[in-house]
Amino acid sequence: MSKKAIGIFDSGLGGLTILKALRRTLPHENLIYFGDSANVPYGSKSKQTVTRFSIDIARFLESQGVKMIVVACNTASALALPTLRKQCHVPVIGVIEPGAKKAAASTKNGRIAVLGTEGTVKSNAYATAILKYTPHARIKQQSCPLFVPLVEENWTKKPAALLIAQDYLSSVRRHRADTVILGCTHYPVLKKVIAHVLGPKVTLIDSAQTVAQAVQTFLRENNIQETVGKGKLTVYASDDPARFKRLATHLLADKIATVYLKKLNA
Amino acid sequence: MSKKAIGIFDSGLGGLTILKALRRTLPHENLIYFGDSANVPYGSKSKQTVTRFSIDIARFLESQGVKMIVVACNTASALALPTLRKQCHVPVIGVIEPGAKKAAASTKNGRIAVLGTEGTVKSNAYATAILKYTPHARIKQQSCPLFVPLVEENWTKKPAALLIAQDYLSSVRRHRADTVILGCTHYPVLKKVIAHVLGPKVTLIDSAQTVAQAVQTFLRENNIQETVGKGKLTVYASDDPARFKRLATHLLADKIATVYLKKLNA
Numbered sequence: 013m014s015k016k017a018i019g020i021f022d023s024g025l026g027g028l029t030i031l032k033a034l035r036r037t038l039p040h041e042n043l044i045y046f047g048d049s050a051n052v053p054y055g056s057k058s059k060q061t062v063t064r065f066s067i068d069i070a071r072f073l074e075s076q077g078v079k080m081i082v083v084a085c086n087t088a089s090a091l092a093l094p095t096l097r098k099q100c101h102v103p104v105i106g107v108i109e110p111g112a113k114k115a116a117a118s119t120k121n122g123r124i125a126v127l128g129t130e131g132t133v134k135s136n137a138y139a140t141a142i143l144k145y146t147p148h149a150r151i152k153q154q155s156c157p158l159f160v161p162l163v164e165e166n167w168t169k170k171p172a173a174l175l176i177a178q179d180y181l182s183s184v185r186r187h188r189a190d191t192v193i194l195g196c197t198h199y200p201v202l203k204k205v206i207a208h209v210l211g212p213k214v215t216l217i218d219s220a221q222t223v224a225q226a227v228q229t230f231l232r233e234n235n236i237q238e239t240v241g242k243g244k245l246t247v248y249a250s251d252d253p254a255r256f257k258r259l260a261t262h263l264l265a266d267k268i269a270t271v272y273l274k275k276l277n278a
Numbered sequence: 279m280s281k282k283a284i285g286i287f288d289s290g291l292g293g294l295t296i297l298k299a300l301r302r303t304l305p306h307e308n309l310i311y312f313g314d315s316a317n318v319p320y321g322s323k324s325k326q327t328v329t330r331f332s333i334d335i336a337r338f339l340e341s342q343g344v345k346m347i348v349v350a351c352n353t354a355s356a357l358a359l360p361t362l363r364k365q366c367h368v369p370v371i372g373v374i375e376p377g378a379k380k381a382a383a384s385t386k387n388g389r390i391a392v393l394g395t396e397g398t399v400k401s402n403a404y405a406t407a408i409l410k411y412t413p414h415a416r417i418k419q420q421s422c423p424l425f426v427p428l429v430e431e432n433w434t435k436k437p438a439a440l441l442i443a444q445d446y447l448s449s450v451r452r453h454r455a456d457t458v459i460l461g462c463t464h465y466p467v468l469k470k471v472i473a474h475v476l477g478p479k480v481t482l483i484d485s486a487q488t489v490a491q492a493v494q495t496f497l498r499e500n501n502i503q504e505t506v507g508k509g510k511l512t513v514y515a516s517d518d519p520a521r522f523k524r525l526a527t528h529l530l531a532d533k534i535a536t537v538y539l540k541k542l543n544a
Contacts (some may be wrong), residue, residue, distance in 0.1 A: 049323070050327045056521070057518065058521075060517075061316045061517045061518070165424055170442075172424075172438045175436075250327075251324050251326075252323065252324040
């Protein structure tokens with residue numbers, strides 16, 4: 013058992029979908045969430061820059077005494093995970109591996125599509141991970157850069173969201189994928205729209221629950237799972253905590269007491 | 279006369295619309311453009327954060343020996359101009375004042391609309407500037423946060439762009455504005471779509487040309503205008519110079535020899 017918190021970070025709000033699953037699966041754990049609202053989005057930025065942002069955040073989380081770090085951002089998982097693991101003193105779990113594993117287990121026709129940011133798609137991290145589990149899979153990767161601003165601006169229910177989804181997903185439909193990975197923590201917020209465009213026969217892989225289970229397994233195996241008491245949630249944002257709190261409360265459908273400002277590199 | 283360069287900066291690509299006008303108006307001037315692609319966008323970020331980014335860039339431009347700085351970003355002009363002027367050793371010109379002046383001169387029915395980022399709208403910088411010139415103007419401000427990603431992702435000709443413009447501009451139509459300020463350097467790239475939605479009777483104020491004229495006047499009055507030779511353009515980006523060059527060449531419709539990487543705060 014360990015009362016130490018689990019650190020979770022994302023470029024902005026998207027990682028809250030993972031946070032929600034962690035709170036449900038691990039209600040006794042203290043959680044520290046960091047949203048990098050000063051540098052959001054990560055998706056179109058380079059490996060070098062995303063790694064620099066990620067390392068800064070991980071250092072801050074370590075200074076808060078976390079027992080492990082969950083990279084609740086696909087772009088950061090795809091681009092920065094090896095460096096993070098090298099430079100951190102606590103274990104680091106990303107979101108790519110659990111999602112790839114789940115997709116490989118789900119597909120029947122061997123055709124999988126990955127929706128992600130430009131950075132995630134370019135890295136081939138999902139494709140590489142999927143092929144470890146199903147070497148004969150046929151994989152189509154599609155970057156959907158406008159999905160993140162649609163979510164960050166709370167525009168997911170507007171007709172434009174549907175039109176944008178139809179555009180991005182036409183390649184996925186042509187690929188005849190039966191399994192589609194929502195390879196960005198923002199995308200589950202657009203799940204209804206994506207499901208509407210792809211139809212009921214396609215399985216959407218939202219890695220939030222899978223990641224939460226992977227974290228639980230890790231804590232158990234290392235005997236550091238907290239099993240009593242109500243876990244505390246502490247939230248930091250690198251810019252405009254009031255705005256972050258307003259949008260986060262809406263997304264989490266749950267109250268956040270306070271969002272603290274923590275500037276990086278300043 | 280002064281062979282020293284003029285420094286121009288923006289959060290990303292939008293300021294290239296100003297750069298284009300400057301090159302046309304002042305063909306003999308050496309220009310240094312800085313696009314903050316590591317931190318783009320600025321529009322939804324706080325005054326404090328945008329000011330921090332702007333100061334870092336201004337310091338770099340000063341280190342390159344510029345004779346003046348043009349803040350080719352409305353959000354940075356609206357939020358950071360006073361601090362920049364205090365902390366810089368060279369004159370700093372923003373984009374708000376020239377745009378407001380032009381709009382005040384253009385309106386016939388006294389109804390002006392300002393399209394801008396969340397930060398620009400919240401600052402009231404345009405409204406304050408317009409009221410200095412036409413104290414009885416009726417001003418409607420509308421933030422259009424999805425316009426910047428549409429431009430940065432080169433989606434301006436897609437049907438979604440029209441749908442998003444129709445949504446944002448409905449308030450402007452209701453206001454019966456005869457003059458609309460494109461209060462973000464990205465928005466002129468969407469000019470056709472915006473004009474289509476608002477109709478031919480509405481005058482769109484694109485401050486690029488006005489800013490270029492203001493810079494020219496300033497150089498002349500201070501006798502530091504360069505009048506011979508072909509001006510040189512040097513471009514820096516804080517992240518992924520290859521990507522920046524590709525998108526910038528498309529936007530500028532002009533060749534850029536090289537985009538250099540210049541990381542801030544690293």
